Amino acid sequence: TQLLEQSPQFLSIQEGENLTVYCNSSSVFSSLQWYRQEPGEGPVLLVTVVTGGEVKKLKRLTFQFGDARKDSSLHITAAQPGDTGLYLCAGRNNDMRFGAGTRLTVKP
């Protein structure tokens, strides 16, 4: 059983569409991170959120940490093919626990 549940598992959209992926848990985390991973490579850190209700923007990506610090969302505006990849969330307490990821495909 995953400590962090990510949804949807798979998402295939057309270039220019908007999307939101979710990361949910019953546990409270001191911080939460989002990563993007491409095949055969290590995950690349996108953002770290630490405060309940925190919203961070990274160009077309918007990250939100839930008020209770148990969940998070990632919203991508006007998706591009370069956004294709596996999006992972990870919660930190004593160690890091990862969700199973959302595999996003953006078709040109």
Add this chain to the structure above:
Amino acid sequence: KAGVTQTPRYLIKTRGQQVTLSCSPISGHRSVSWYQQTPGQGLQFLFEYFSETQRNKGNFPGRFSGRQFSNSRSEMNVSTLELGDSALYLCASSFSSGGRYEQYFGPGTRLTVT
């Protein structure tokens, strides 16, 4: 700053053998963590080292071990390899400041056990 480096990038071993993987963290990072990634189980935490001491350990058998050197470089060892040990092994170095913990991954070592 150079990123996290891992060697080797690819490795093929046979069942019963042992393997040692190496990781050099980002300069100044004193914490190194290891993860196993497989299609079925996703990313699973193996262990974390800080200043040469194991700080946390995941739920893996004793065949998986690690260590960290005084220069923060780390190695992990898997003895008596099994087919199920085939995976991408990822090393991450991290720092913590003001409550913010950030972790950066290397490219991984792809281990295939035949």
